[in-house]
Amino acid sequence: VCLAQALARPLVFPSQAHSHCTRTLVEHAVKQHGLAVGEIVMEVNSVHILKSAVEAGIGHTIMPLNLAVREIDDGRLVAHRIAADGLTRTLGICSCASMPASHLKTLISELIREVVHAMCACGEWPGGRAR
Template sequence: MELRQLRYFVTLAEVGSVSRAAVILNVAQPAISRQIRLLEEELAVSLFYRTGRGMELTEAGHLLMAHAPDVLLGLKKIEKEIGELRGIADGQVVLGIPPTEGHFLVPPLVRRLRAQHPGLALKVIEAFSGHVNEWLVGGRLDVAVFYKLANMQQLITDELLTEGLYLIGKGGLPTDDTPIGLDEIQSMELILPSRSHGLRHLVEHAATQRDLRLNVTLEADALLTIKALVEAGEGRTILPYPSVHREMEAGRLTARPIRREDLSRTLLLVTTRHHPLSLASRVVVREMRLLVRDLVRSGGWPGAVI
């Protein structure tokens, strides 16, 4: 019995039509019919009834179908494990990342992975820091990038960088690179996420430590909405550099650094102890580390230090 024959058999059993199986397998119909005939000759039984409605399994066909998918799955697992021994990273890796960093980090990460590991498929899920712990432990994510939280149990963390935050205003304002303190910001009309958002919690905690009360006049949890409101002159906001770099280059927004001793945060690369990392996941972890290091050292991430 050949592996190819088993794959053809399972596909044909699932769709019930040689023509549809040929499309799925991307082979000619006679090739499928010939391999099924050889398989039947080897087993000395008929596996299908040929009817006007298509192909239907015989009793022997049902018996083979009860085991064949597990056999194929087991062989695929063996191929994957042997590939890992040879250093070949393939399969899907699910990466969780906040939207403020996703559009900045994911495109160059994808370019690196495609160039060096073409068999690796990356799935990206936008995830706020508050959800990541649960999603990692539950297996929804393989790897995550998010900001340091108080509760980091059951997680394996690697500090990527510490970044300062910026006071963001509409375009056309005079450029000022002098760091500003929270005491100067407290009287400004601010547009911030709701209190369930990690960034809002960080900003308000820093203000409370200095006995300051921020003037939050608008709340919006969508990053695009916050930036649109600031562009329209409805207030200012506090964001990291990656979330506004395109708008700054286009002159639609301005950014002034906030004093690091007043406000900063640590970006982490996180996995969980609950699930061992595949070779593909380890590759994503390594490439993300290298990407962040290169961005910081080249000046491509202003306000950040390794």
């Protein structure tokens, strides 16, 4: 579906108050494409409640596919890819610049990097690409 089609449906969305990354990403794409968000029927910041609201038929949502894989596999939710420039996000591992990384922090960062690369390589992170 295109972004305009996705936005035309009643939406269950994360709240603006908490600057949720998905909402911010969608709103940026909306401005970039000169579109408008339609009716937001519910704002909630819990992913579990958000998915439950969609499953209950309260509205639709826009979220990363990997957050709903179990519900999709179970047949409880249906997902459609949204074709729109600007609907990507970059995740990174951040640390304090003024504090040297301990050996444990370095090991944990490497483990996270390895797990993400493995998940992207085998398709466990739908749409994910590791650099």
